[in-house]
Amino acid sequence: MDIVYISSLQVETVIGIYDWEREVRQLVTLDLEMGTDIRQAALTEDIDSTLNYKSVCDRLIEFIQESEFLLVETMAEEIATLVMHEFNVPWLKLRLGKPNAISQAADVGVIIERGKRI
Ligand SMILES: Nc1nc2c(c(=O)[nH]1)N=C([C@H](O)[C@@H](O)CO)CN2
Numbered sequence: 001m002d003i004v005y006i007s008s009l010q011v012e013t014v015i016g017i018y019d020w021e022r023e024v025r026q027l028v029t030l031d032l033e034m035g036t037d038i039r040q041a042a043l044t045e046d047i048d049s050t051l052n053y054k055s056v057c058d059r060l061i062e063f064i065q066e067s068e069f070l071l072v073e074t075m076a077e078e079i080a081t082l083v084m085h086e087f088n089v090p091w092l093k094l095r096l097g098k099p100n101a102i103s104q105a106a107d108v109g110v111i112i113e114r115g116k117r118i
Contacts (some may be wrong), residue, residue: 001091001117002038004051007031015075015098028064028075028098029107032056032076034083035091035117056087072096072109080114091115 009032012025034051041050063082069075076096083089097109 003033004036004038004053004056005031005033006053006057006060009057009060009117011061013064014068015070015072016101017070023067026098027100028096028109030060030061030079031095032079032083033093034087034089035115037068037069037118038088051087051089056083059075059086072098076110076112083117089115091117 008053009030010027011030012027013023014022015026015028016022034056036051038050044074050052059082060079064075064081067075067078076094079096080092080094083092091113092115093111093113095109095111097107099107101108
């Protein structure tokens with residue numbers, strides 16, 4: 001299995017359980033690894049033969065900017081489902097961080113792995 005990845009994608013959104021968090025936009029960061037097979041694209045240099053990381057980034061930015069989740073857990077699950085269904089990804093690992101949530105911590109968040117490696 002090969003991997004197409006996105007590192008440190010940064011998007012501002014409404015997220016959080018406290019009242020004040022429903023009134024502001026906060027930064028979330030994503031590291032995403034997506035299982036795929038790059039061999040056909042490597043042979044042909046055809047962007048349509050591979051998982052286009054720009055298309056994934058554009059879709060995730062749009063989705064996250066429009067969302068209003070309470071928990072990072074829910075956002076992570078919804079992102080995983082979107083990527084697997086819309087981009088035909090059989091396996092992924094996602095790290096979703098909320099770097100400004102805890103002033104004494106560099107970052108907090110969740111890491112999830114979904115699907116099967118092929
Ligand atoms: N496991 C989680 N813990 C917490 C979350 C969360 O989404 N998942 N969220 C908060 C608050 O919204 C926090 O980010 C505000 O400081 C607290 N704990």
